[in-house]
Amino acid sequence: MLYVGWRMLVGNHSKFLGIVVGLTFAGLIMTQQPGVFVGLMTRTFGFITDVALPDIWVMDPEVQFIDDNKPLPSPTLYEVASIEGVSWAKPLFKGFVTARLPGGGFQNCNLIGVDSTTFIGAPAVLLQGHINDLHQSDSIIVNQEGALDKLATPPRHPGDPKTPLQIGQRLELNDHRAIVVGIAKTSRTFQSQPIIFTTFERAIQFSPPQRQTLTFILVKAKEGENLQTLCDRIHRQTGLSAYTKEQFKDLTIKYYLKYTGIPINFGISVLLGFLVGAAIAGQTFYNFTLENMRYFGVLKAMGISNKVLLFMIVSQALFVAFLGYGLGLGVTCLCALLTQDSMLAFRFPYSLMLFSLGGIFVISAFSAILSLRQVFKLDPAIVFRN
Amino acid sequence: MKIAVSCKNLTKKFDSGSNEVIALQGINLDVMDGELLILAGPSGCGKTTLISIIAGILTQTSGTCDVYGQNIHDLSPLALCTFRSKMIGFVFQAYNLVPTLTSAENVGIPLMIQGMGHHEATEQGREMLKKVGLEDRADAFSSTLSGGQQQRVAIARALIHSPRLIVCDEPTSALDSENGLRVMSILKDLSMREKCALIVVTHDARTYSFADRIAKMEDGRILKIISPHEALE
Ligand SMILES: Nc1ncnc2c1ncn2[C@@H]1O[C@H](COP(=O)(O)OP(=O)(O)O)[C@@H](O)[C@H]1O
Numbered sequence: 001m002l003y004v005g006w007r008m009l010v011g012n013h014s015k016f017l018g019i020v021v022g023l024t025f026a027g028l029i030m031t032q033q034p035g036v037f038v039g040l041m042t043r044t045f046g047f048i049t050d051v052a053l054p055d056i057w058v059m060d061p062e063v064q065f066i067d068d069n070k071p072l073p074s075p076t077l078y079e080v081a082s083i084e085g086v087s088w089a090k091p092l093f094k095g096f097v098t099a100r101l102p103g104g105g106f107q108n109c110n111l112i113g114v115d116s117t118t119f120i121g122a123p124a125v126l127l128q129g130h131i132n133d134l135h136q137s138d139s140i141i142v143n144q145e146g147a148l149d150k151l152a153t154p155p156r157h158p159g160d161p162k163t164p165l166q167i168g169q170r171l172e173l174n175d176h177r178a179i180v181v182g183i184a185k186t187s188r189t190f191q192s193q194p195i196i197f198t199t200f201e202r203a204i205q206f207s208p209p210q211r212q213t214l215t216f217i218l219v220k221a222k223e224g225e226n227l228q229t230l231c232d233r234i235h236r237q238t239g240l241s242a243y244t245k246e247q248f249k250d251l252t253i254k255y256y257l258k259y260t261g262i263p264i265n266f267g268i269s270v271l272l273g274f275l276v277g278a279a280i281a282g283q284t285f286y287n288f289t290l291e292n293m294r295y296f297g298v299l300k301a302m303g304i305s306n307k308v309l310l311f312m313i314v315s316q317a318l319f320v321a322f323l324g325y326g327l328g329l330g331v332t333c334l335c336a337l338l339t340q341d342s343m344l345a346f347r348f349p350y351s352l353m354l355f356s357l358g359g360i361f362v363i364s365a366f367s368a369i370l371s372l373r374q375v376f377k378l379d380p381a382i383v384f385r386n
Numbered sequence: 387m388k389i390a391v392s393c394k395n396l397t398k399k400f401d402s403g404s405n406e407v408i409a410l411q412g413i414n415l416d417v418m419d420g421e422l423l424i425l426a427g428p429s430g431c432g433k434t435t436l437i438s439i440i441a442g443i444l445t446q447t448s449g450t451c452d453v454y455g456q457n458i459h460d461l462s463p464l465a466l467c468t469f470r471s472k473m474i475g476f477v478f479q480a481y482n483l484v485p486t487l488t489s490a491e492n493v494g495i496p497l498m499i500q501g502m503g504h505h506e507a508t509e510q511g512r513e514m515l516k517k518v519g520l521e522d523r524a525d526a527f528s529s530t531l532s533g534g535q536q537q538r539v540a541i542a543r544a545l546i547h548s549p550r551l552i553v554c555d556e557p558t559s560a561l562d563s564e565n566g567l568r569v570m571s572i573l574k575d576l577s578m579r580e581k582c583a584l585i586v587v588t589h590d591a592r593t594y595s596f597a598d599r600i601a602k603m604e605d606g607r608i609l610k611i612i613s614p615h616e617a618l619e
């Protein structure tokens with residue numbers, strides 16, 4: 001009888017296409033929108049992700065997220081380095097600087113200063129140049145997005161493309177000369193300002209005079225050291241906050257969730273999209289059942305048992321739900337592929353796939369139950385009525 | 387001769403909101419094994435209600451109805467399903483073939499309901515279609531068949547699982563007289579060969595000659611039971 005159910009479903013090609021298109025659309029908005037949401041959220045901690053090597057970030061206890069710059073007194077670096085279980089501790093400068101562009105314009109940039117011997121905190125992937133070029137005087141590395149857009153030279157004639165910032169070109173950072181020696185690939189960040197990397201010492205020269213300059217201390221734990229224990233130890237001995245990379249990401253996301261309202265507003269629209277998708281999917285399948293009521297009635301008159309009806313309808317619902325989900329996911333992946341290098345934030349981790357798969361499962365179960373309810377209470381005596 | 391169906395003091399009331407409709411008021415009727423009984427009477431007199439109760443898809447308000455010795459309304463819902471799937475064949479005025487299945491697949495449905503795989507059931511459906519003269523349309527979708535052809539497919543479907551009782555509700559009223567007569571003669575032929583009981587609801591007087599007996603109904607009662615001979619006079 002499952003065969004009969006299957007043929008009822010796919011037999012009318014145009015109706016089947018309608019069901020599949022409806023469910024594909026549902027699958028699409030149930031995966032694409034959350035993917036964009038997750039992508040956007042990932043951007044908030046893009047910089048933490050890029051700084052791969054350290055296990056622990058140490059910072060002022062008041063710091064609430066990655067772009068919250070509250071510098072520490074310099075000696076704390078040595079204090080932290082000497083704590084038991086710490087393999088090494090490196091300084092990181094993080095601040096803002098106004099750059100005067102070769103074309104004359106001004107642009108606000110993120111300025112990152114990394115330890116000048118190990119370059120820990122510097123970008124892992126350089127598209128042009130070499131990290132050791134940072135040893136040259138006045139040298140800086142800029143990120144690709146910045147070089148292509150906000151730091152690029154505007155066209156002479158409106159409508160022409162901008163000329164990207166290139167190696168060898170000069171910027172003026174706070175009246176200091178800076179020479180581009182590399183172009184880096186970095187994760188996009190939420191604020192999307194250009195990022196300028198240089199050495200710790202040079203970063204201090206570039207930025208306006210300030211009392212304290214040490215923004216973060218990046219710590220690598222000794223092998224076998226429990227990270228949480230080490231964080232606790234650092235906090236106890238220095239009074240500073242110490243977070244593992246994951247904790248710091250969480251802290252940052254929570255800050256954005258709590259204070260910016262952007263994720264909440266967007267999250268609600270994602271949730272609505274999910275619900276709309278679910279409603280379309282459920283409604284489409286339910287309609288299919290209603291349209292076939294007469295034939296279900298005939299089968300019931302002929303003595304089909306409720307158990308077999310249940311198998312028929314549940315397998316129909318599961319089949320179309322997963323087909324639609326698969327196709328929707330396919331379209332989502334295609335979109336993601338096509339927009340890979342663009343501004344669009346999109347992330348689709350496995351957990352999100354499981355989540356939306358769970359969602360689809362609940363919807364198909366729900367619409368199958370609604371359909372079954374109608375079919376179970378259907379009076380087989382209708383078959384003799386016209 | 388064995389009694390196939392035995393109804394005693396059968397009544398049926400429908401509660402449709404405020405007004406109560408008495409569809410059957412005290413039906414007493416026996417149908418013999420191998421007999422073709424026609425139920426005739428004006429529209430609304432209770433013919434459909436009566437065969438629905440006999441076929442076990444509707445419950446009476448009072449009285450009893452035995453089919454081959456089994457008081458079917460004593461059965462549990464599941465047992466009643468099983469009983470119907472084995473014992474009863476259905477023919478409808480509107481054919482009720484599943485439009486997305488081929489003729490042979492439609493004919494095989496009662497076997498699939500009994501648990502047979504669809505390949506084998508469809509093969510047997512194909513064989514059965516030969517008996518109604520439609521072997522060449524076995525792979526056609528039912529929506530591409532004429533009304534007469536669809537009703538012949540439906541007859542094959544009603545007979546494939548060798549039921550003991552076949553109920554037909556106005557099987558010819560959607561057909562022209564030529565096709566109607568053809569359908570009736572196939573029905574009569576096959577049921578005699580299978581020796582099953584056949585109850586046909588009709589108000590088409592041209593089909594009376596196929597009957598062994600004709601029960602004339604009015605207002606939920608059986609007025610008289612007559613021979614085709616008497617009916618045609
Ligand atoms: N489900 C129902 N609910 C209410 N009244 C019904 C129902 N089915 C049939 N009836 C009524 O019962 C009477 C007999 O109907 P039916 O058996 O269909 O007659 P026939 O088949 O002889 O035309 C009619 O008056 C009809 O309106």
Ligand SMILES: [Mg+2]
Nearest residue numbers: 433434435555
């Ligand atoms: Mg009727």
